[in-house]
Amino acid sequence: xxxxxxxxxxxxxxxxxxxxxxxxxxxxxxxxxxxxxxxxxxxxxxxxxxxxxxxxxxxxxxxxxxxxxxxxxxxxxxxxxxxxxxxxxxxxxxxxxxxxxxxxxxxxxxxxxxxxxxxxxxxxxxxxxxxxxxxxxxxxxxxxxxxxxxxxxxxxxxxxxxxxxxxxxxxxxxxxxxxxxxxxxxxxxxxxxxxxxxxxxxxxxxxxxxxxxxxxxxxxxxxxxxxxxxxxxx
Amino acid sequence: xxxxxxxxxxxxxxxxxxxxxxxxxxxxxxxxxxxxxxxxxxxxxxxxxxxxxxxxxxxxxxxxxxxxxxxxxxxxxxxxxxxxxxxxxxxxxxxxxxxxxxxxxxxxxxxxxxxxxxxxxxxxxxxxxxxxxxxxxxxxxxxxxxxxxxxxxxxxxxxxxxxxxxxxxxxxxxxxxxxxxxxxxxxxxxxxxxxxxxxxxxxxxxxxxxxxxxxxxxxxxxxxxxxxxxxxxxxxxxxxxxxxxxxxxxxxxxxxxxxxxxxxxxxxxxx
Numbered sequence: 001x002x003x004x005x006x007x008x009x010x011x012x013x014x015x016x017x018x019x020x021x022x023x024x025x026x027x028x029x030x031x032x033x034x035x036x037x038x039x040x041x042x043x044x045x046x047x048x049x050x051x052x053x054x055x056x057x058x059x060x061x062x063x064x065x066x067x068x069x070x071x072x073x074x075x076x077x078x079x080x081x082x083x084x085x086x087x088x089x090x091x092x093x094x095x096x097x098x099x100x101x102x103x104x105x106x107x108x109x110x111x112x113x114x115x116x117x118x119x120x121x122x123x124x125x126x127x128x129x130x131x132x133x134x135x136x137x138x139x140x141x142x143x144x145x146x147x148x149x150x151x152x153x154x155x156x157x158x159x160x161x162x163x164x165x166x167x168x169x170x171x172x173x174x175x176x177x178x179x180x181x182x183x184x185x186x187x188x189x190x191x192x193x194x195x196x197x198x199x200x201x202x203x204x205x206x207x208x209x210x211x212x213x214x215x216x217x218x219x220x221x222x223x224x225x226x227x228x229x230x231x232x233x234x
Numbered sequence: 235x236x237x238x239x240x241x242x243x244x245x246x247x248x249x250x251x252x253x254x255x256x257x258x259x260x261x262x263x264x265x266x267x268x269x270x271x272x273x274x275x276x277x278x279x280x281x282x283x284x285x286x287x288x289x290x291x292x293x294x295x296x297x298x299x300x301x302x303x304x305x306x307x308x309x310x311x312x313x314x315x316x317x318x319x320x321x322x323x324x325x326x327x328x329x330x331x332x333x334x335x336x337x338x339x340x341x342x343x344x345x346x347x348x349x350x351x352x353x354x355x356x357x358x359x360x361x362x363x364x365x366x367x368x369x370x371x372x373x374x375x376x377x378x379x380x381x382x383x384x385x386x387x388x389x390x391x392x393x394x395x396x397x398x399x400x401x402x403x404x405x406x407x408x409x410x411x412x413x414x415x416x417x418x419x420x421x422x423x424x425x426x427x428x429x430x431x432x433x434x435x436x437x438x439x440x441x442x443x444x445x446x447x448x449x450x451x452x453x454x455x456x457x458x459x460x461x462x463x464x465x466x467x468x469x470x471x472x473x474x475x476x477x478x479x480x481x482x483x484x485x486x487x488x489x490x491x492x493x494x495x496x497x498x499x500x501x502x503x504x505x
Binding site: 086087088089092095097098179180181182184194196197198199200201 | 259264268288289290291302303304305407408409410412413416431432433434435462464
């Protein structure tokens with residue numbers, strides 16, 4: 001219990017003193033995760049919509065696989081991305097291993113199935129309502145996907161925030177592909193892991209509270225910017 | 235509008251990844267990094283050679299693997315037999331000894347096995363095997379783990395095949411293993427540096443130290459540019475020169491934690 005209070009105190013002082021290292025790793029956490037989530041949403045949302053409006057032979061299998069991929073073990077994703085980007089791997093010439101870009105790639109792979117799957121669930125119900133109208137208006141598939149995504153934007157925001165939540169707290173994959181290099185690829189989660197391994201529980205917990213605070217702040221900011229969760233609009 | 239603003243913000247943050255000066259990547263063992271020596275050495279290296287050394291902190295096994303794949307430019311590890319194989323197979327150009335420290339036997343302060351009175355580390359381990367308190371092993375094929383297994387073998391205790399119930403392999407890094415040992419009130423073999431810097435010592439202390447068998451040599455191995463044309467071999471050699479120079483060796487020898495000198499520099503001129 002004592003460690004817990006020391007953790008709260010450590011978090012408080014880190015934030016109040018605007019600790020330079022903390023600012024740096026927090027900014028990098030946000031940079032990597034936001035980039036990954038923007039890319040994953042750009043891929044996952046249309047993928048979910050496409051699956052909702054199309055009927056094809058292996059649709060059920062595709063959706064089952066997509067749902068299962070929501071539970072991809074990050075360590076395995078990290079290892080696969082590591083092997084691909086390693087100098088001895090097929091994409092080694094790109095020299096991306098142990099860079100923030102490699103971390104973004106790993107997180108996109110982890111988060112895209114999650115966003116696509118939740119988006120598909122939301123859009124499937126909406127498509128049932130819109131089906132007759134959009135078919136009778138003789139819309140193209142592209143128009144249908146755009147109409148669905150726009151009208152379901154609130155549910156899709158939830159899908160994207162779920163992706164953000166998974167990415168910001170992820171440590172297994174980015175530890176392997178990023179390498180937790182100080183001033184280059186160290187982020188909040190890998191720093192927490194490092195401090196725990198050095199027995200500095202208070203500092204590790206402090207960073208953990210900062211991470212939780214950051215996730216809350218990011219969610220609030222998105223709600224404010226998109227004007228959701230307000231009186232009269234919920 | 236807000237979406238455009240958000241994309242702009244993301245791009246702006248991405249742009250802050252500015253281009254960097256001459257860099258090299260070095261894989262080091264957790265025990266070296268935990269000592270905190272890197273935090274004083276690396277800024278000096280950058281200052282005097284202009285090379286920014288990026289550290290990848292991994293176990294010796296993974297460090298060797300990263301070197302073999304050409305993902306790092308040099309490695310600094312402590313497992314002589316594995317290092318010699320690394321050089322013999324042509325993954326590294328050579329092996330250069332830099333410094334040494336030592337391993338210590340950690341255990342609960344009341345010392346139920348009585349290892350404090352042992353004359354040698356072999357005797358201390360035999361006492362543990364007889365009284366059967368919990369002993370936590372790294373169990374991760376790291377340099378420390380390999381040394382621990384060698385010490386058990388020299389004590390004539392079979393822990394690998396017989397796998398007695400008091401012997402628990404954590405399969406984790408030094409810090410995580412120490413956390414486990416402290417939690418269980420168990421005995422554990424650690425390098426001295428990690429233990430001194432460790433923040434969660436609750437009720438545990440160094441019980442046995444000083445046997446020559448606990449000597450822990452660190453060596454520096456540049457990755458072969460013949461095998462991997464892209465490695466920063468020139469930087470790796472300049473960093474080696476600095477580490478083995480009088481200035482580098484003095485700095486290593488002067489480094490202290492809580493008044494204890496941790497490393498003894500022992501680099502020799504190259505033949």
